Amino acid sequence: MSSEVSERVAEPMLVEDWERLTFRVNREAYRSPEIFARERVDVWLRTWLYLGHETEIPDVNDFKVRTIAGRPLIFCRDTEGQVRAWLNSCPHRGTVLCRENEGSQRRFQCFYHAWTFNNDGTVAAIPDDGAYEDIESLQKNMMLRAVPRLEIHEGYVFISFNPDVPPLLEHLGDAADYMTMIEQQHPSGVTTLPGVQLYSVRGNWKLAVENAMDGYHFSPTHNTFVGYLRESGFAVTDDNQYAYNLGNGHSLLVLTGHGGRISMIWEPRFGEAEKVRTEEHRAEMVERLGEERAHYIADESHILFVFPNLLLFDIEGLSIRQLEPVAPGHTDVRAWQLVPREEDPESRALRMKTVVSFVGPGGLATPDDIEAYEAVQRGIEATRGAGELDYSDMSRGMRDEVKGEQGRSIDEGAMRGFWRYWEEAVGGGLEVTGDRPASFLEGRDVR
Amino acid sequence: MTQADVRGSVEVAGRTITRGEIEDFLYEEADILDAWNYDAWLALFEEGARYEIPTTDYRGWSLHAGGSFVDDDYDLIQARVKRLKSRKAHAENPHSRTQRMVSNVRLFPGEEEGTLRIRASFVVHRARDGQFDQYVGWYEHVVVPTQEGLKYRLRRTILGHEALPVGARLSFIL
Ligand code: FES
Ligand SMILES: [Fe+2]
Numbered sequence: 001m002s003s004e005v006s007e008r009v010a011e012p013m014l015v016e017d018w019e020r021l022t023f024r025v026n027r028e029a030y031r032s033p034e035i036f037a038r039e040r041v042d043v044w045l046r047t048w049l050y051l052g053h054e055t056e057i058p059d060v061n062d063f064k065v066r067t068i069a070g071r072p073l074i075f076c077r078d079t080e081g082q083v084r085a086w087l088n089s090c091p092h093r094g095t096v097l098c099r100e101n102e103g104s105q106r107r108f109q110c111f112y113h114a115w116t117f118n119n120d121g122t123v124a125a126i127p128d129d130g131a132y133e134d135i136e137s138l139q140k141n142m143m144l145r146a147v148p149r150l151e152i153h154e155g156y157v158f159i160s161f162n163p164d165v166p167p168l169l170e171h172l173g174d175a176a177d178y179m180t181m182i183e184q185q186h187p188s189g190v191t192t193l194p195g196v197q198l199y200s201v202r203g204n205w206k207l208a209v210e211n212a213m214d215g216y217h218f219s220p221t222h223n224t225f226v227g228y229l230r231e232s233g234f235a236v237t238d239d240n241q242y243a244y245n246l247g248n249g250h251s252l253l254v255l256t257g258h259g260g261r262i263s264m265i266w267e268p269r270f271g272e273a274e275k276v277r278t279e280e281h282r283a284e285m286v287e288r289l290g291e292e293r294a295h296y297i298a299d300e301s302h303i304l305f306v307f308p309n310l311l312l313f314d315i316e317g318l319s320i321r322q323l324e325p326v327a328p329g330h331t332d333v334r335a336w337q338l339v340p341r342e343e344d345p346e347s348r349a350l351r352m353k354t355v356v357s358f359v360g361p362g363g364l365a366t367p368d369d370i371e372a373y374e375a376v377q378r379g380i381e382a383t384r385g386a387g388e389l390d391y392s393d394m395s396r397g398m399r400d401e402v403k404g405e406q407g408r409s410i411d412e413g414a415m416r417g418f419w420r421y422w423e424e425a426v427g428g429g430l431e432v433t434g435d436r437p438a439s440f441l442e443g444r445d446v447r
Numbered sequence: 448m449t450q451a452d453v454r455g456s457v458e459v460a461g462r463t464i465t466r467g468e469i470e471d472f473l474y475e476e477a478d479i480l481d482a483w484n485y486d487a488w489l490a491l492f493e494e495g496a497r498y499e500i501p502t503t504d505y506r507g508w509s510l511h512a513g514g515s516f517v518d519d520d521y522d523l524i525q526a527r528v529k530r531l532k533s534r535k536a537h538a539e540n541p542h543s544r545t546q547r548m549v550s551n552v553r554l555f556p557g558e559e560e561g562t563l564r565i566r567a568s569f570v571v572h573r574a575r576d577g578q579f580d581q582y583v584g585w586y587e588h589v590v591v592p593t594q595e596g597l598k599y600r601l602r603r604t605i606l607g608h609e610a611l612p613v614g615a616r617l618s619f620i621l
Contacts, residue, residue, distance in 0.1 A: 101504070101609075102504075193512065193513050193514055194504065194506070194508060194512075194513040194514070195501065195502045195504065195505065195508070195512075195513025195514030195515060196502055196504050196514065197502055197514060197516060197611075198502070198503055198504070198609075198610035198611060199610060199611035199615070199616065200610065200611065200612060200613035200614070200615070201613070201614075201616075202578075202613055202614050221537060223533070223535035224529075224530040224533050224535050224536050225530070227529075227530075227533075227535075228526045228529070228530065231526075330613055332610075335514075336514065337514040345511075348511055349510075349511045352511045352514065352515070352518060353511075353518045353519075353520065353523070356514065356515050356516070356517065356518040357518070357519070357523055357526075360514075360516055361516060361611055361615075361616035361617050361618070362500055362515075362516030362517040362616075362617035364523075364526060364527060364530055366616075367538035367539075367616050367617070367618035368536070368537045368538045368618075370538065370616050370618075371537045371538040371618070372537075374576065374614070378576065
């Protein structure tokens with residue numbers, strides 16, 4: 001990052017005013033190539049990134065190819081069972097090493113000059129290596145290039161391109177337990193399934209983050225989906241639902257009025273047989289986890305954002321969403337269903353149908369979210385370069401924040417927390433007017 | 448007789464269904480969808496029918512052994528139609544302009560009694576928001592001849608893409 005670059009973007013990025021109770025975000029953050037380049041370095045190459053779930057590569061030698069932070073990677077389980085993340089690039093002259101999207105192999109062979117690598121990264125063969133002076137050091141120097149850091153929490157595999165990043169659990173902080181709560185829903189734990197929704201949106205990645213933390217849009221944007229829920233006998237309410245900043249850029253929406261939860265909160269559209277299974281499962285949870293823990297795991301829907309690229313939807317069913325910024329106005333999205341490893345086939349069918357009916361580009365709700373990111377990305381062209389006008393407003397809930405009241409899911413407090421953390425990383429300026437109220441917890445709420 | 452001749456017609460429940468009839472059925476549906484006539488589209492389904500679009504990484508797993516883009520039972524098909532007819536289906540308001548091409552139509556006896564299987568290729572061109580997107584793939588439908596003409600038991604769209612390309616969400620019927 002050079003100071004020349006930052007000077008070209010209008011400042012400040014964020015304007016926080018405790019006299020007028022306003023919080024505004026500079027729209028250049030969504031569209032500037034300079035900011036996008038800075039984000040790459042100051043966020044994507046610096047912090048922990050979600051790579052994938054261990055259950056995507058359940059067996060030794062399984063691999064997936066995946067691009068994270070613009071870098072093509074091989075995500076694999078080596079012959080010893082260890083999870084690895086290699087740069088998908090031949091150490092010889094840089095050719096893409098593995099050109100399959102997924103599979104199972106002990107070795108990766110580069111087609112160009114046939115250098116071959118074991119899936120633990122060691123060199124298996126360099127043809128005609130007698131031409132080199134020191135074969136032993138050549139083999140050592142030409143090992144596959146590993147992503148510097150890899151750690152796993154509850155099956156979620158995170159990587160960092162920054163060798164000096166603090167330990168994963170330190171980064172996850174309060175977000176970690178919400179991941180554990182998902183794992184604890186069922187005695188068998190959860191697993192991803194094949195059938196990944198891969199799609200792209202014409203919008204900045206941060207619009208997707210805001211949207212997930214924005215309960216305010218639910219009723220108007222998802223009008224038709226809310227209507228469908230109502231007709232199926234389920235009332236949707238926004239009352240008594242809250243949004244939390246968990247620190248380190250992570251945030252959480254706790255929803256209790258947005259529809260049933262397969263095997264945890266029954267609703268009429270799930271059918272009578274599922275009602276019985278739900279009651280049995282609850283009894284099992286209480287026995288295994290105790291009344292209180294079972295209550296928090298079962299009776300609340302959670303939408304968890306783990307900065308910067310992971311969204312966990314623990315709602316009607318479970319899904320993982322990964323964001324991969326491609327350009328300021330272009331984001332690749334990948335979404336996996338998470339299911340209990342052991343599940344009644346009827347519940348499974350119900351779960352999958354229900355999740356897909358809501359989330360994903362073919363569902364009854366997500367297309368309207370995508371419409372929103374795309375319409376924002378197009379709409380903000382109208383204020384490009386227009387100074388004061390080129391800011392988006394995220395002030396909802398500041399009035400309550402001053403009083404020390406917890407922000408609601410239909411406020412914008414979780415977004416403000418995200419943006420403050422983002423600005424600390426990427427820069428661009430945070431202008432604060434007036435005194436932050438005593439109740440202001442540095443953007444972090446304690447649940 | 449060539450293979451093509453063999454598949455030019457299929458016997459179903461004592462009736463001969465020709466490729467011409469199937470082509471007309473698919474062309475008619477394409478017109479209905481391009482004209483945004485969703486009531487007429489719903490009428491092409493028998494009660495209890497399904498509409499499915501597997502994800503682009505689909506490798507033949509059975510339903511619910513993997514995720515999907517669309518996994519609609521008859522209730523959800525109805526809900527989808529109701530939604531698309533609403534002015535509040537924002538992703539399709541204003542509607543996408545679509546132009547559908549259907550070709551390579553083949554028919555096979557169905558696995559279930561009284562059904563036949565259709566395989567056909569499609570290209571759907573979609574214009575919206577100053578963008579032009581293309582969807583390519585094939586159909587693997589199961590249809591039932593009834594007194595009121597052919598009806599879908601299963602309408603299944605398989606995408607030929609490696610991923611849904613940018614802008615190409617499935618907010619309309621593919
Ligand atoms: S570039 Fe891979 S072997 Fe030469
Ligand atoms: Fe939404």
